[in-house]
Amino acid sequence: xxxxxxxxxxxxxxxxxxxxxxxxxxxxxxxxxxxxxxxxxxxxxxxxxxxxxxxxxxxxxxxxxxxxxxxxxxxxxxxxxxxxxxxxxxxxxxxxxxxxxxxxxxxxxxxxxxxxxxxxxxxxxxxxxxxxxxxxxxxxxxxxxxxxxxxxxxxxxxxxxxxxxxxxxxxxxxxxxxxxxxxxxxxxxxxxxxxxxxxxxxxxxxxxxxxxxxxxxxxxxxxxxxxxxxxxxxxxxxxxxxxxxxxxxxxxxxxxxxxxxxxxxxxxxxxxxxxxxxxxxxxxxxxxxxxxxxxxxxxxxxxxxxxxxxxxxxxxxxxxxxxxxxxxxxxxxxxxxxxxxxxxxxxxxxxxxxxxxxxxxxxxxxxxxxxxxxxxxxxxxxxxxxxxxxxxxxxxxxxxxxxxxxxxxxxxxxxxxx
Amino acid sequence: xxxxxxxxxxxxxxxxxxxxxxxxxxxxxxxxxxxxxxxxxxxxxxxxxxxxxxxxxxxxxxxxxxxxxxxxxxxxxxxxxxxxxxxxxxxxxxxxxxxxxxxxxxxxxxxxxxxxxxxxxxxxxxxxxxxxxxxxxxxxxxxxxxxxxxxxxxxxxxxxxxxxxxxxxxxxxxxxxxxxxxxxxxxxxxxxxxxxxxxxxxxxxxxxxxxxxxxxxxxxxxxxxxxxxxxxxxxxxxxxxxxxxxxxxxxxxxxxxxxxxxxxxxxxxxxxxxxxxxxxxxxxxxxxxxxxxxxxxxxxxxxxxxxxxxxxxxxxxxxxxxxxxxxxxxxxx
Numbered sequence: 098x099x100x101x102x103x104x105x106x107x108x109x110x111x112x113x114x115x116x117x118x119x120x121x122x123x124x125x126x127x128x129x130x131x132x133x134x135x136x137x138x139x140x141x142x143x144x145x146x147x148x149x150x151x152x153x154x155x156x157x158x159x160x161x162x163x164x165x166x167x168x169x170x171x172x173x174x175x176x177x178x179x180x181x182x183x184x185x186x187x188x189x190x191x192x193x194x195x196x197x198x199x200x201x202x203x204x205x206x207x208x209x210x211x212x213x214x215x216x217x218x219x220x221x222x223x224x225x226x227x228x229x230x231x232x233x234x235x236x237x238x239x240x241x242x243x244x245x246x247x248x249x250x251x252x253x254x255x256x257x258x259x260x261x262x263x264x265x266x267x268x269x270x271x272x273x274x275x276x277x278x279x280x281x282x283x284x285x286x287x288x289x290x291x292x293x294x295x296x297x298x299x300x301x302x303x304x305x306x307x308x309x310x311x312x313x314x315x316x317x318x319x320x321x322x323x324x325x326x327x328x329x330x331x332x333x334x335x336x337x338x339x340x341x342x343x344x345x346x347x348x349x350x351x352x353x354x355x356x357x358x359x360x361x362x363x364x365x366x367x368x369x370x371x372x373x374x375x376x377x378x379x380x381x382x383x384x385x386x387x388x389x390x391x392x393x394x395x396x397x398x399x400x401x402x403x404x405x406x407x408x409x410x411x412x413x414x415x416x417x418x419x420x421x422x423x424x425x426x427x428x429x430x431x432x433x434x435x436x437x438x439x440x441x442x443x444x445x446x447x448x449x450x451x452x453x454x455x456x457x458x459x460x461x462x463x464x465x466x467x468x469x470x471x472x473x474x475x476x477x478x479x480x481x482x483x484x485x486x487x488x489x490x491x492x493x494x495x496x497x498x499x500x501x502x503x504x505x506x507x508x509x510x511x512x513x514x515x
Numbered sequence: 516x517x518x519x520x521x522x523x524x525x526x527x528x529x530x531x532x533x534x535x536x537x538x539x540x541x542x543x544x545x546x547x548x549x550x551x552x553x554x555x556x557x558x559x560x561x562x563x564x565x566x567x568x569x570x571x572x573x574x575x576x577x578x579x580x581x582x583x584x585x586x587x588x589x590x591x592x593x594x595x596x597x598x599x600x601x602x603x604x605x606x607x608x609x610x611x612x613x614x615x616x617x618x619x620x621x622x623x624x625x626x627x628x629x630x631x632x633x634x635x636x637x638x639x640x641x642x643x644x645x646x647x648x649x650x651x652x653x654x655x656x657x658x659x660x661x662x663x664x665x666x667x668x669x670x671x672x673x674x675x676x677x678x679x680x681x682x683x684x685x686x687x688x689x690x691x692x693x694x695x696x697x698x699x700x701x702x703x704x705x706x707x708x709x710x711x712x713x714x715x716x717x718x719x720x721x722x723x724x725x726x727x728x729x730x731x732x733x734x735x736x737x738x739x740x741x742x743x744x745x746x747x748x749x750x751x752x753x754x755x756x757x758x759x760x761x762x763x764x765x766x767x768x769x770x771x772x773x774x775x776x777x778x779x780x781x782x783x784x785x786x787x788x789x790x791x792x793x794x795x796x797x798x799x800x801x802x803x804x805x806x807x808x809x810x811x812x813x814x815x816x817x818x819x820x821x822x823x824x825x826x827x828x829x830x831x832x833x834x835x836x837x838x839x840x841x842x843x844x845x846x847x848x
Contacts (some may be wrong), residue, residue: 100554130826167709170683172736179554193711200713221653260518308551322567326600334599340564340715361651369598377550379715381563381596394571418711430793434718436571502720504710 098174104183104198104231105209105221111490112239115146116208116277117171117184120299123284126173145290153215168198171476177303189216192452192467193418195225196507200493203307204233206298211244211274215257217453224260224452224459227265228414228469228509230489232310234262234270235301242276246289264387264455266486271305273298311378314486316352317405318376319435319491334384337368341476341485342435342490343399346376346384354390355397355407355481361388364377379491384401395437397481406493412447414485416469419505424461424472430505432476440477441496444514447471473514485509531587555743558594562731564715565694566596569676569729570603572719576676577634577669577728579848580606581612582622585680587730587749592731593678594629597635605632607677609665611657612639613775621752636668649663652775656798665772666702669726675699676719678729679848683823684736688840694733700724702846728848736818737824745810757790766803792817792824 107113121127125275132147138147141281171182183198185191187208205226209219226234244250251274254464262270273282273294281287284299296304321339346352350363366376369384384398392398399405417424424443432441448457449470464470485492495507552560569576578593580586593602608622626633637659641647646667647660683690693712696704711719721728722809732740760768763782770776772784776798781793789802790813801846839847 098554100550100557110586125821128826129821131823146817167691167706169687171690172684172734174736175759197711197713198750201715260773311550313550321564321598322571324597324600328599328601330600338567338596340560369595375550379557379560379564380552381560381567387717413720431720433718436568469562490529490714493714493716495711497718497720502718502722504718 098177098179100179100272101179101204101305102183102202102300103204103206103302104185104195104202104226105106105206105208106189106199106226107218111187112277113184113208116206116237116239116275117182119277119280119283121171121173122181122195123280124173124175125297138473139504140455144484150241157396165271165467169193174502175299175303177502179433180302182335187222188265189218189452190467192225192469193416193507194232195222196416196418197230198487199226199229199231200507201229202229203310204305205303206235208239209254209258211238211240211250214254215261216287218251219258220454221452221498222260223262224450225265225453225469227262227267228416229354230267230485230509232307233305234267235298236270236272237277238272238274240505241281241287242279243289244348246274246281246287248292251293255362258477266273269305271295271301273403298338305397311341311481313345313377313405314343315483315488316346316350316398316400317342317435317483317488317491318346318384319437320392320394320396320398323393326382334385335389336379336385337345337396338383339436340381340490341376341378343488344403346398347374351401352398353391353401353404354384354386354400354402357396357481359388359390360401361386361390372395388447395435396411397435397437399481405483407479407481408513409478410477411474411480411482412510412511413472413494413508414450414469414512415464415472415496415509416430416507417464417466417505418507419503420466421501422498422505422507423465425463426494427500431499432474432480432494432495432496432508434480435491436484437478437480439480441474444473444475447473471511480510482510484512535749555590555739555746556638558735558739559595559743561595561715561734562592565717565729565731566593566678569678569727570597573676575672575674576604577672577674578602578604578608578678580608580622580633580694581679581682581722581794582608582618582625582752584740584751584755585682587625587751588743589623589678589680589732590629591747591749592745602629603621605634605672607634607636607668607672607674609636609661609668610636610638611659611661611774611796613672613773613814615752615754615771615791615794615796615797615800619796620751625750634668634672636664638664639662641667644748650714653779655718657796658799659842661848662842663703666846669702674719674726676729678731680732681730681848682737685734686839690842692730692733692843694730696728696730697721698726698728698846702726702727704846706840706844718807739815741810741814741817745814749809751825752794754791754794755813756824757788757805759786760789760802761785762787762789762802767803770801771797773797808818 169184185195185198222337225367255272275282282297320337324336364385364387449461492510494508498505655824763784790805
């Protein structure tokens with residue numbers, strides 16, 4: 098059975114909690130005692146319906162304020178797939194939380210209220226999903242029951258979203274007219290919308306083809322940990338443990354180790370369960386090399402004819418996540434990219450992007466909390482990277498404030514600086 | 516499928532539980548390369564990545580091991596992460612003194628088999644030394660006292676990372692917790708000050724005296740744990756399987772009679788066929804009526820259940836809507 102990770106984006110007003118509740122309830126993933134507890138709390142607060150948001154709003158502050166602040170993870174399964182939902186808040190002041198939830202998602206589920214149509218928030222959600230390289234988008238036009246299940250409403254929103262998405266790098270968008278409250282086209286096909294011939298939301302989640310989403314072309318193996326047992330059973334064993342970040346690695350392959358540039362061959366690929374003939378993303382394995390080289394954590398194993406870009410200077414889109422400080426030219430941070438941590442200094446902010454209109458604001462002096470911009474970074478040691486569009490694992494990095502140790506920025510590499 | 520076939524990673528393997536981790540679910544030559552891991556394979560790979568990352572970046576990690584099912588899976592994953600090397604860190608148990616004897620016996624045997632170091636933080640010792648005060652009465656539990664002993668143990672051994680087997684599906688405060696959960700010098704969790712956690716890039720930076728709790732099983736569900744125990748054919752303490760035991764009814768739950776738990780008036784003991792869905796202290800872990808005597812039957816039982824694990828068996832979470840959040844803020848597991 099496959100695992101699908103998806104992010105849900107939207108606010109309470111869009112019916113997001115109701116939709117998640119519906120998916121969990123109809124797939125029998127809300128268990129009776131959790132349901133009873135929700136019912137009790139709803140009643141005591143005077144809610145008319147069982148408030149499904151209580152299920153995901155796990156923190157006291159969230160329940161008290163009736164808002165979703167942080168990403169919540171939910172789990173459910175059908176006979177076809179296991180699902181991990183990253184439930185992310187939709188409001189602009191929680192953009193960093195949406196970015197966090199979106200970073201590992203295979204699919205983003207964007208909710209649009211049929212009565213409101215495409216609003217500023219929908220454009221922002223589409224943009225962030227595209228920026229984070231989520232391969233599949235599903236736009237749920239919700240509350241169709243409140244617009245008399247009118248096809249024209251759905252078609253208009255679909256056309257508007259499609260026009261906007263053409264300005265983004267989005268390849269796969271699916272539109273589903275639903276009513277989360279009534280259950281239309283969520284799990285069961287709606288009787289009210291015979292004009293809609295597409296899949297129900299659940300059917301789409303179960304069937305969408307995700308197996309080709311990882312990069313199986315460019316071999317990238319960041320060395321994470323050196324395995325050297327030095328035991329009597331394995332006196333000379335030396336293996337490089339790590340997670341395959343791209344491509345398919347096989348014993349006998351010619352490889353080169355960066356930054357040293359030494360060439361060798363893969364002697365074998367081991368796991369605790371025995372050797373494997375192929376290793377592909379996201380397998381965690383041990384690679385043994387034919388030659389005794391000096392290889393350590395942070396090094397990158399790749400094929401001689403297909404190497405990542407090596408550079409001290411990178412251009413990247415960055416989402417700023419610090420409440421206390423701004424990102425500004427001249428500031429220094431610790432940067433973590435694959436298994437490599439280096440120091441970096443911000444050379445320039447090229448522009449800030451208005452996440453609602455996609456307009457580029459030039460001449461910006463700093464990026465504040467939740468702002469997204471394009472920057473130029475210089476690092477103390479070279480990074481071995483790919484464009485984020487090509488590989489999310491070798492194209493991403495985080496920035497850490499060395500004074501507070503907080504994670505303050507999320508970066509997606511565009512290309513090296515000329 | 517024979518053992519020899521296990522290594523053949525692109526063989527279109529058998530279905531479900533027979534498949535070994537690391538083998539793709541399907542291989543479609545006509546479509547070019549279509550490699551996928553099974554859901555357990557993907558969860559396993561993620562957990563191993565996290566465990567190795569901690570071993571690489573921290574000076575003194577420790578792995579909490581209670582002998583319960585989640586920590587059994589944790590220990591197995593850690594074994595896999597470093598094979599053929601031994602675990603590069605000790606396992607840690609916070610012993611309340613109120614544990615099931617079957618589980619203690621299992622813990623000691625497993626530790627001996629793997630030749631690893633066991634660090635025990637004893638709640639009884641802390642009581643004897645006056646560090647903590649024992650609750651009194653029939654509803655007394657040492658659950659809360661564990662927090663102090665855990666924090667003392669972390670400090671005494673200068674652990675800078677502590678692996679725990681907590682899962683996000685257990686409880687809704689946990690659903691919001693990061694895989695790397697930062698703790699200040701008092702061991703406290705601040706849900707409002709959590710670090711953003713992106714891609715597979717974990718930030719383990721901390722100052723001296725602070726530490727990180729690491730939860731590699733965050734994305735696993737109770738069913739995943741049982742399926743994995745079955746797939747890996749892992750031994751678990753006998754109390755997880757159906758057995759005859761003397762129990763009594765309290766608050767709608769079946770509690771095992773033991774010297775640690777005083778019975779109230781009207782709480783008449785009787786014998787029943789039960790098993791434990793979770794294992795904690797004998798004072799706060801309830802049994803469930805069940806005939807499931809092997810892992811496969813338990814998997815089927817869990818898949819069909821309508822009650823959550825904690826709702827069915829943990830008296831400690833029934834206190835309030837935010838019982839877990841409050842305990843976590845204080846430094847609980």
